[in-house]
Amino acid sequence: MKHHLEDLYAALVDVLGEACIVRDEDLVSAYAGDWSEAPRQLPGLVLLPQTSQQVAAALDVCSRFSQPVVVQGGLTGLAGGGTPRPGEIALSLSRLNRIEEIDAVGGIAVVQAGVVLEALQKSVEEHGWSFPLDLGARGSCQLGGNAAVNAGGNRVIRYGTMRAMVLGIEVALPNGTLLTMLNRVEKNTTGIDLKHLFIGSEGTLGVITRLVLKLTPKPTSSCTALCALPSFSSAARLLKQARMALPSLSAFEVMWADFMAAAMQVASLRQPFAAEAPVYVLIETQGANEEEERRQLETFLGDALEAETVMDVIVAQSLDDKERLWQYRETVGELLAQMKPHAAFDVGIPMAAMETFVSSTREVLTRRFPDQRHLFFGHIGDGNLHVLSGPHLTDENLHCVEDIVYTAVRDVGGSISAEHGIGVIKKAFLHNSRSTEEISLMRSLKALFDPNSILNSGRIL
Amino acid sequence: MKHHLEDLYAALVDVLGEACIVRDEDLVSAYAGDWSEAPRQLPGLVLLPQTSQQVAAALDVCSRFSQPVVVQGGLTGLAGGGTPRPGEIALSLSRLNRIEEIDAVGGIAVVQAGVVLEALQKSVEEHGWSFPLDLGARGSCQLGGNAAVNAGGNRVIRYGTMRAMVLGIEVALPNGTLLTMLNRVEKNTTGIDLKHLFIGSEGTLGVITRLVLKLTPKPTSSCTALCALPSFSSAARLLKQARMALPSLSAFEVMWADFMAAAMQVASLRQPFAAEAPVYVLIETQGANEEEERRQLETFLGDALEAETVMDVIVAQSLDDKERLWQYRETVGELLAQMKPHAAFDVGIPMAAMETFVSSTREVLTRRFPDQRHLFFGHIGDGNLHVLSGPHLTDENLHCVEDIVYTAVRDVGGSISAEHGIGVIKKAFLHNSRSTEEISLMRSLKALFDPNSILNSGRIL
Structure with missing residues (x-):
């Protein structure tokens, strides 16, 4: 790469301006991303475009120079996709961080790809809506990255993965085309639904620059219960019954006994039930009427106790209770560290x-x-x-x-x-x-979209 | 096409056998599809493969002969995609009609593409599950076709479109490759999710031969209500409130006054309310506890009456009532005819x-x-x-x-x-x-998958 770094830099300055490019020398101090975690190589240049058009133009330049690019969002990924490989420059979406519109009638948000998940969650709640994707990295991960890996989290059982929340998308292709597909309707059968190529393909085919996202009416109540079960097959039975009897079911987390023991030890939590059980299930519902919801949940779990599908149950009676029950599941960070x-x-x-x-x-x-x-x-x-x-x-x-x-x-x-x-x-x-x-078909698609293989190359394939 | 029909026929007999090909002369009597409706041209040959491998082999032959093929399912499509164009031969999935597996633990069905929607619905219900896609053509339409057009229907609000129900797919490509991607897990982020290329692209990229489908626990109760509203904006408000307060909401159908008047006239139905209204909404819920569900619905609609979001309401108290309320919406067939x-x-x-x-x-x-x-x-x-x-x-x-x-x-x-x-x-x-x-990108994808343009050509693009 070295031999043309100055030419490349000049061409990139032409389309981005100097203020949107950080060069090696100032890199660590100037770059806003989170470089503190995990060792990673530093790229020679970091591009920080401020518009979708700039992203597309920068990719066009890089294609012409056959310059490999790594795309970076909130740098919270767990598969190493955002770590620069030798010779790569980085393209960060961090400055594309504007919530462009919240449509409170239709329940739609239009966002730039660099908007942080939690920022959107908070913003739509002020309008009586909810963006139901939720995961531990919510405070740093960006919505473009969430789409690029088709993020899941705790509430997929109710709301689906990120894919189910993306109505429309804008993508900058390696050849400099800006593909604007900001669909706002739930049902659209007008030929190949191209957005699905980019959701989950980890930025190997194009760079997501904007998203139209589907919101959910904001839940105003939630109930939580922790259950002890005699076996996993009981948990599978309970799941099926819960999916039908509790239409407001929003989480169904299973923890095996060994996890539970480690969780109690690492966080000094006490044994929740009188006796140990082989399997534990954490159930959450989200609705609009807490009293009714809790009654429904209690009836459901009462029936399950009677049928011996579950051995013991704690239904949270307060916000504190809820947090206490979730604590076991949320020791994961501490366990990972330990x-x-x-x-x-x-x-x-x-x-x-x-x-x-x-x-x-x-x-x-x-x-x-x-x-x-x-x-x-x-x-x-x-x-x-x-x-x-x-x-x-x-x-x-x-x-x-x-x-x-x-x-x-x-x-x-x-x-x-x-x-x-x-x-x-x-x-x-x-x-x-x-x-x-x-894999062969994926390679053909990669070659079609990115013939010079400049974009997130060496990831996935 | 004529000049090579005999050569083509011989090559197809090689891979399919004579019993799986119907030639022009016997076409109308021998072919099981529904040719009685709508005028359509008859293709010279109809291929009726019995295995996925035969579908792939037939496509390979057709690619080599540059022979255009129209793919046919239940012939219930409303966009003319299944109607042969001059010179095309037909490939029917009708004999690929086996439900291969119903997994009653995981709630999954594996089916061949020619299985009729209603056959699957009935079959899974015997195992305590439901396949929630539902539309008027249920008695003839095939699941492969449902996936090819990403079918919707009445209950998308609760269960999503066909796309949301397809976990895995098997597709025969024009070059004779059989792409088997029979994924059974809800969450799978392992590179490009290729199935989405085939869902909704109307058979222009490949022929769907098998599907892994996600089932839903079988609802055991349902409630229906018809509401009269002062305006569409009230309906939009009611929808948002219903999505939150009624997590078991499974249909939200709107009919404007002119539709309602025509419906009453064409089917001799009586005015449901004392006064006419500008907008009517039909609400359905599906759950596991009818009494509780009806109480919930009545409370919800009582609040809406009080807030003047709705002017009047009928909540069905019996199965007869429910059918009566749906009648207005279901006059569509008669209106289309009239x-x-x-x-x-x-x-x-x-x-x-x-x-x-x-x-x-x-x-x-x-x-x-x-x-x-x-x-x-x-x-x-x-x-x-x-x-x-x-x-x-x-x-x-x-x-x-x-x-x-x-x-x-x-x-x-x-x-x-x-x-x-x-x-x-x-x-x-x-x-x-x-x-x-x-459109240009769709054309590139079409050329990648089907370079000789033999498959459902002239559709969509």
Whole structure:
């Protein structure tokens, strides 16, 4: 790259102006992104365009120079996709951070890609609406990035993933075309729905610059319960019954006993029930009438107790109660810190295979690594299992754990990434979830959109 | 085509066998599809493959012969996409009609593309599940076709369109590749989600041969109410409130006064309320506890009466009542017959623009065609408006009506097809909903998947 850095810089200044480009020398002090976490290489230039047109123009320049570009949002990704590779320059969406419109009649928001998730959540709530995507990184992650990895989170069971919330999209293509598809209608069958190419493809085909997002009326009440269950199959039965009996169901989180024990230990929480149970389920509903909702939830769980689907139940009676019940699930951050170096998984498992997957994977991991912890939990309402294993002191052991888990995922026809994406860290395992034909077709699409392979290259494929 | 029909036939017999090909001479008697409706040209050959592999092999032969193919499902489409064009042969999915698996734990069905919608609905209900896509053509339309046009129907507000129900897909590509992507997990972020290319693209990129479908726990109760409202803006307010207060909301159908009057006349129904109203809304909920659901609905509508969002309300107290309330909405078939030759529209309109769109379009149509009827109704819960105008005795007048409506759709950024597709009949208006850049990209994708342009060519683009 070095030989043309000055020419490239001059061409980029032409389309962006100097104020939108940070050069190496001032990089660390001038760049607003969060570089403090995780070691990462520094790119020679960071582009900080302020308009969609500038993003497109910058890509056009980079295509002409065959200059590789890494796209950066809030830098909260967990698959290494935003980390610059040698020779790449960075394109940050951070300055495209304007909420352009909130349509309070139709329940629609139009945002630039760099808007932080939490900023949108707060903004729409003032208008009586809710943007229901929610995840731990809400305070830093950007909506463009959420779309690029098709983010999930805790409430997918009710509201779907990010894909279900994107009505329209604007994308800058590597050839400099700005593809404006700011659809605002729920139903639009007018040929290929192109936005789906960009949602979940981690910025390998184009850079998302704007989004039209679907809002949900703001819930004014919510109920939470923690249940102890005799087995996973009881949890699967409870899930089906809950999906029907509780139309306001918004979360169904499962934690296996080993996770629960580790959670209590790491955060000094007390045992919630008189006796230990093999499986715990955290249920949340969101609605408009707290009293009615709690009565409904209590009736439902009363029936489940009677049918012995659940062994014991705590229904939160106050906001404090709710927070206390969520605490067990939310120790994940502390567990991740304590178990370093760890292998952390985000896999999708068909419900019918979940029980066998968990018990056989636990057995294999425990046999091979008896001194490590192997914890299972996740958004089971949508088949999303998280596995946390560690500490593993050598790369070889980490790789061995990955191999065990991803092979098991392949064997049950699961997905090796449910919501974090492939990035660079899961590339080697892509074939466990996608066939040769699919990978070949993905390559053809990549070549069609990005013939010089300048955009987020080396990610996914 | 004639010069090679015998060679082509021989090559097709090689991969399909004679029993899977119907030749011109016996066509009408032997072919099981519904050819009785609407005039259509007859293709020289009809292929009736029995396996996915045969579909792929047949496409490979046709690609080598540059033989154009029209794909046919249940022949219930409303955009002319399944009608053979001169020189085309037909490929029917009718014999791929097996429900391969119903997973009652995970709530998943694996079906061949030719399974009729109603057959699946009935089959999964026996296992305590529901397949919630529902539309008038349920007795003939096939699931492959439903996916190809991303079908909608009455319950999109609760369950989404067909796209939201498709977890996995198998597609035969024009080059003979069978792309098997039978994903079973809700969340799968492992690169480009290729299935979305085929959902809604009306068979122009590949032929859907199998589907993995997401089921919903079977509702055991439902409630229905008909409301009279003072204005559309009241309906928009009621919709937002209903989406929050009634999480079991499964339909929100709006009928304007002119539709209601025509419905009563054509089916000899009596005026439901003491006084006429400008707008009527039909509300349905689906849940597991009828008594509680009705109480909830009555409370909700009581509040709406008090707030004067609605003027009058009928809540169905029996199954008969429910059917009576739905009757008004379901006169559409009779109205279509009575108003022939008519222009019938299926458009998506942003909620914030709906009221103006309806009133100004009605005004323009009434001024230009004062002796015709112009009726407005639709699945307004998801922004899907149907307009029915007729009778129009000349093609010129029909075209004029189309021009008026589609121009108005363009002006509010709507979609010219919400759920029926573009096919051949809306091709000329595609640019009203898709930009030049989008159309150009669609063409590039078409060329990538189908370089000889043999598959459903001349549809959409």
